[in-house]
Amino acid sequence: MDGAGSVQKMSGSVVGAQRLGKTFGDGSVVALEDATFDIRPGSFVSLVGPSGCGKSTMLRLIAGLIGKSSGELMVHGKSVEGPRTDVGMMFQKATLLDWRTAIENVLLPTEVSRTVTKADRKHAADLLRMVGLKDFLFAYPSQLSGGMQQRVALARLLQTGVDLLLLDEPFGALDEFTRERLNVELMRIVTELKSTTLFVTHNIAEAIFLADQVFVMTPRPGRIAQIVEVPFDRPRPLSIQTSPEFNALVAEVRDILGEDH
Amino acid sequence: MAIAESTLQKGSGGISVRQRKMLTHAAIFLILVGLWEIGSRTGWLDPLFYPRPTNILRSFWLIYIANGNIWFHLYATMVLVFAGWLAGSILGVGLGALVGFNPLVRRFLKPYVIVLEATPRIAVAPLLIALLGFGAPSKIAIIMLVCFFAPFINTLSGVVNVNEDRLELFRSLGASKMQVLRKLVLPDAIPVIMAGERLALTAALSGALVAEFIQRDEGIGSLILIYTRNLNMASAFACIFTLTIVGFLIFRGMERLDLWIAYWKSETGMKRVGARRARQMKGDI
Numbered sequence: 083m084d085g086a087g088s089v090q091k092m093s094g095s096v097v098g099a100q101r102l103g104k105t106f107g108d109g110s111v112v113a114l115e116d117a118t119f120d121i122r123p124g125s126f127v128s129l130v131g132p133s134g135c136g137k138s139t140m141l142r143l144i145a146g147l148i149g150k151s152s153g154e155l156m157v158h159g160k161s162v163e164g165p166r167t168d169v170g171m172m173f174q175k176a177t178l179l180d181w182r183t184a185i186e187n188v189l190l191p192t193e194v195s196r197t198v199t200k201a202d203r204k205h206a207a208d209l210l211r212m213v214g215l216k217d218f219l220f221a222y223p224s225q226l227s228g229g230m231q232q233r234v235a236l237a238r239l240l241q242t243g244v245d246l247l248l249l250d251e252p253f254g255a256l257d258e259f260t261r262e263r264l265n266v267e268l269m270r271i272v273t274e275l276k277s278t279t280l281f282v283t284h285n286i287a288e289a290i291f292l293a294d295q296v297f298v299m300t301p302r303p304g305r306i307a308q309i310v311e312v313p314f315d316r317p318r319p320l321s322i323q324t325s326p327e328f329n330a331l332v333a334e335v336r337d338i339l340g341e342d343h
Numbered sequence: 344m345a346i347a348e349s350t351l352q353k354g355s356g357g358i359s360v361r362q363r364k365m366l367t368h369a370a371i372f373l374i375l376v377g378l379w380e381i382g383s384r385t386g387w388l389d390p391l392f393y394p395r396p397t398n399i400l401r402s403f404w405l406i407y408i409a410n411g412n413i414w415f416h417l418y419a420t421m422v423l424v425f426a427g428w429l430a431g432s433i434l435g436v437g438l439g440a441l442v443g444f445n446p447l448v449r450r451f452l453k454p455y456v457i458v459l460e461a462t463p464r465i466a467v468a469p470l471l472i473a474l475l476g477f478g479a480p481s482k483i484a485i486i487m488l489v490c491f492f493a494p495f496i497n498t499l500s501g502v503v504n505v506n507e508d509r510l511e512l513f514r515s516l517g518a519s520k521m522q523v524l525r526k527l528v529l530p531d532a533i534p535v536i537m538a539g540e541r542l543a544l545t546a547a548l549s550g551a552l553v554a555e556f557i558q559r560d561e562g563i564g565s566l567i568l569i570y571t572r573n574l575n576m577a578s579a580f581a582c583i584f585t586l587t588i589v590g591f592l593i594f595r596g597m598e599r600l601d602l603w604i605a606y607w608k609s610e611t612g613m614k615r616v617g618a619r620r621a622r623q624m625k626g627d628i
């Protein structure tokens with residue numbers, strides 16, 4: 083903490099980081115270096131960059147799954163000290179439990195924190211309907227396609243009721259059509275719920291299409307090279323990707339990432 | 344499917360492919376039994392060691408109905424098998440879970456597990472009798488010894504090989520150790536534990552027979568021993584075939600139990616439990 087000024091500044095943001103760093107091993111692997119940023123409530127931030135640039139590390143730090151090596155990290159105005167339940171994560175793998183139906187999987191976060199009520203079950207069912215699975219409430223994961231499994235995982239994430247969502251390449255393993263459709267739905271849902279969202283991807287167009295701000299990251303050492311503002315309102319149509327403004331942003335990000343991207 | 348079958352039925356004069364297969368099997372079986380019967384009648388097979396099938400049938404009638412003396416022994420064996428299996432399972436699963444959850448215990452126990460795995464455990468049976476005396480306790484101890492290993496190893500590996508991503512999910516939800524155990528580790532390990540239990544039950548049947556061979560007081564094992572000693576091979580065969588049927592029923596029963604417990608491994612299981620969940624939550628959603 084370097085004075086009252088920074089506390090003041092960070093209290094208005096959901097996530098605030100100053101010179102945040104993370105090293106692994108004996109300190110020789112610098113996964114993230116010198117990251118300073120503020121994330122506004124309700125905003126959508128994309129983290130884009132080649133693999134190994136520290137995107138996952140950043141999310142895991144914010145979720146409190148790993149400890150920082152240097153700098154400051156505040157979430158909801160409090161320093162991150164360990165795993166926290168006011169943050170929700172979603173990964174490339176749906177990580178559903180095979181022995182639970184879709185709705186039971188969605189109810190897992192609630193079950194872990196307290197006794198499940200009638201209202202919780204109703205909420206879980208509504209979330210599954212919201213992600214387009216109204217006919218699959220009682221289906222088991224092995225009966226669902228990859229895209230549908232990710233929808234269940236998204237509903238489970240929303241069931242936690244947290245307003246900070248950390249998504250680590252959530253649709254990265256899906257085919258392009260499914261991914262595009264899920265991106266559009268994700269944008270509709272998080273905009274409606276006003277969730278603050280961090281979304282990791284290595285697809286530049288996807289990063290820009292979804293976000294208010296794009297953190298462009300570069301590897302060795304992992305750092306945020308630049309933060310690019312996206313001026314379009316959300317939700318926005320897929321067709322925006324053909325506009326000259328959009329393509330100018332793609333070119334800008336590509337430029338920051340350098341030759342190899 | 345139904346259409347295809349009915350077409351086939353017409354094609355082969357009212358007999359389906361399945362029925363034809365069954366008939367072929369039955370025919371081959373009858374021919375084999377017939378050859379055996381002729382063989383022992385003509386003296387080509389020594390009738391002392393290869394009693395005529397008709398004599399075996401008569402023995403079945405004798406031991407099951409006329410004398411009815413097998414029931415007592417069959418009951419004794421079955422009680423022994425299930426008691427030993429249950430005891431061995433509890434020991435195996437409990438020890439497996441205990442070792443699985445303690446990396447330290449696991450490290451120090453490993454050499455002993457390897458030694459135990461390499462030793463034919465039935466060799467310890469006489470020692471157990473010396474220790475516990477004749478009777479049910481030593482018999483059950485023998486069965487425990489032969490059948491606890493598969494549940495032990497399978498539980499251990501099931502508990503140790505928990506998916507890292509799922510563990511991280513539970514951690515990120517702030518789950519307690521107990522919750523991780525109950526909601527993740529145990530359900531995840533159930534199919535592999537059940538596979539161990541299947542092996543254990545088969546081993547328990549063999550273990551019970553060995554225990555009865557040694558103690559010779561009651562059970563199918565001692566009955567086989569008595570009949571062979573009196574050169575009543577037909578009745579000994581009837582006992583052996585009884586065990587064949589018992590073994591088959593045990594196998595089938597475990598298959599059923601497996602489908603019932605690890606319901607998410609089969610379409611029918613998922614349909615059944617999924618429908619039940621839908622009924623249970625119907626009013627809430």
Ligand SMILES: Nc1ncnc2c1ncn2[C@@H]1O[C@H](COP(=O)(O)OP(=O)(O)O)[C@@H](O)[C@H]1O
Nearest residue numbers: 106107111113132133134135136137138139140
């Ligand atoms: N648990 C760990 N132990 C050692 N090195 C790690 C660990 N996690 C990540 N790293 C290293 O940190 C760097 C950043 O990794 P990561 O955040 O996973 O990148 P990204 O998600 O952008 O692909 C990589 O060089 C990776 O090898």
Ligand SMILES: [Mg+2]
Nearest residue numbers: 137138139250
């Ligand atoms: Mg990653």
